Amino acid sequence: MAHSSSRPQTLPPLRHLLVVGGGGREQALAWALRRCNDVEAVWVTPGNGGTEELDGCRSLAIAEQDAEGLIKACQQQAIDLVVIGPEAPLAAGVADRLRDAGLAVFGPSANGAQLEASKAWAKDLMREAGIPTAGHWAVASASEGLELLEKLQRPLVVKADGLAAGKGVTVADNTEQTASAIREAFAGRFGAAGERLVLEERLQGPEVSVFALCDGERMVLLPPAQDHKRLLEGDLGPNTGGMGAYAPAPLLDRAGLEQVRELVLEPTLRALQNKGIQYRGVIYAGLMLTAEGPQVIEFNCRFGDPECQTLMPLMGPELARVLQACALGCLDLAPELSVAQTCSACVVAAAEGYPETPRKGDVIDLQSDPDDQRQLFHAGTRREQDGRVVTTGGRVLTQVAQAADFDRAFDSAYAGLKLVRFDGMQYRRDIGHQVRRA
Ligand code: AMP
Numbered sequence: 428m429a430h431s432s433s434r435p436q437t438l439p440p441l442r443h444l445l446v447v448g449g450g451g452r453e454q455a456l457a458w459a460l461r462r463c464n465d466v467e468a469v470w471v472t473p474g475n476g477g478t479e480e481l482d483g484c485r486s487l488a489i490a491e492q493d494a495e496g497l498i499k500a501c502q503q504q505a506i507d508l509v510v511i512g513p514e515a516p517l518a519a520g521v522a523d524r525l526r527d528a529g530l531a532v533f534g535p536s537a538n539g540a541q542l543e544a545s546k547a548w549a550k551d552l553m554r555e556a557g558i559p560t561a562g563h564w565a566v567a568s569a570s571e572g573l574e575l576l577e578k579l580q581r582p583l584v585v586k587a588d589g590l591a592a593g594k595g596v597t598v599a600d601n602t603e604q605t606a607s608a609i610r611e612a613f614a615g616r617f618g619a620a621g622e623r624l625v626l627e628e629r630l631q632g633p634e635v636s637v638f639a640l641c642d643g644e645r646m647v648l649l650p651p652a653q654d655h656k657r658l659l660e661g662d663l664g665p666n667t668g669g670m671g672a673y674a675p676a677p678l679l680d681r682a683g684l685e686q687v688r689e690l691v692l693e694p695t696l697r698a699l700q701n702k703g704i705q706y707r708g709v710i711y712a713g714l715m716l717t718a719e720g721p722q723v724i725e726f727n728c729r730f731g732d733p734e735c736q737t738l739m740p741l742m743g744p745e746l747a748r749v750l751q752a753c754a755l756g757c758l759d760l761a762p763e764l765s766v767a768q769t770c771s772a773c774v775v776a777a778a779e780g781y782p783e784t785p786r787k788g789d790v791i792d793l794q795s796d797p798d799d800q801r802q803l804f805h806a807g808t809r810r811e812q813d814g815r816v817v818t819t820g821g822r823v824l825t826q827v828a829q830a831a832d833f834d835r836a837f838d839s840a841y842a843g844l845k846l847v848r849f850d851g852m853q854y855r856r857d858i859g860h861q862v863r864r865a
């Protein structure tokens with residue numbers, strides 16, 4: 428097993444990887460990492476109905492927060508690098524436990540994961556470090572929130588402080604909506620996540636996601652990606668985890684991305700360092716491009732889903748080495764990450780009733796045949812004993828495709844989805860409307 432405590436002189440061997448998680452994001456990570464130089468096998472815990480279909484990938488039935496189970500599996504399979512996908516195990520300190528056991532882990536400590544797990548903590552860090560973000564107030568009771576609203580007399584964005592699976596935010600159009608969101612949160616709508624709220628000034632502008640792979644001191648940026656958070660076409664309906672994505676998002680050109688590095692990501696990593704946090708994982712900055720420049724809407728401590736599925740096919744075969752070097756605190760030893768100069772499109776197929784009450788148990792008819800330029804990543808699926816693949820709810824599949832331009836990439840992704848069927852399947856036909864001409 429690799430020792431992560433001291434900085435190595437050269438990168439150790441990297442043959443066996445373990446990816447923690449079972450969504451589309453982890454499926455895409457496993458697929459991309461398996462294609463990397465020297466990587467022989469990738470285990471995914473717990474994985475999903477598509478994991479074993481991926482060449483060189485195996486699933487293991489271990490829950491994502493079962494640190495003891497994960498450590499044992501890593502010993503048995505001689506794992507050289509663990510990549511933790513979702514936020515919940517990170518916030519629960521699974522990366523710390525694995526590192527304490529001597530494993531090389533890509534994913535921040537519980538301290539670092541507060542960037543996502545506590546919005547108030549992240550806002551304080553941004554304020555201290557001078558990172559551009561909406562003005563905010565943290566409040567601990569309904570009366571405190573309502574008093575503030577009374578004083579300000581303008582609508583505010585209401586955010587549950589803790590992890591609320593992407594559902595803890597109300598963007599209010601008027602003060603009545605702000606007031607009822609405050610009351611509902613303190614009446615228990617988000618459970619413990621809503622015991623404290625962050626109230627924010629409302630910003631305007633297009634949104635874009637930027638991902639920085641960090642080794643605690645240094646970082647590599649991935650191409651910017653555009654998510655589609657709303658359930659319905661025309662960007663209407665409830666917020667979801669994300670119904671589709673594309674990359675690279677032309678909203679941020681090379682100079683724009685450099686500006687985000689200087690104004691947002693590097694100051695964030697420095698601020699974490701100043702708190703004694705060695706952040707080895709992804710910083711995901713959800714940005715709004717306002718008239719005053721980029722502003723941080725939120726930080727996450729992991730890859731976006733489905734942005735990750737969109738980005739992974741663009742990554743060169745150095746990716747695994749880059750993540751390993753981040754895990755070991757020596758990004759300067761990693762080969763340069765090459766990125767394909769093509770357009771990548773991604774459309775999510777969700778279960779009926781998603782996001783409120785997704786139905787489960789429908790058999791999926793899969794005729795699709797992935798190729799070099801088209802990938803179908805499973806998410807909410809399970810393979811039955813008899814070989815049938817059934818839905819397990821939520822976001823079921825992500826169809827991804829690459830081409831020289833976005834029109835062709837989306838045509839290919841939508842053609843791929845035509846080869847998949849399950850009862851209640853729903854997807855947006857207008858993903859990428861910002862960049863498609865057709
Ligand atoms: P979050 O969970 O923090 O990403 O928020 C979910 C969505 O709410 C974001 O993607 C934005 O569309 C919107 N949002 C969050 N904060 C603000 C803000 N300060 N101003 C305007 N919209 C916001």
Ligand code: GLY
Binds near residue numbers: 593654727730
């Ligand atoms: N796609 C947004 C997220 O992963 O939070």
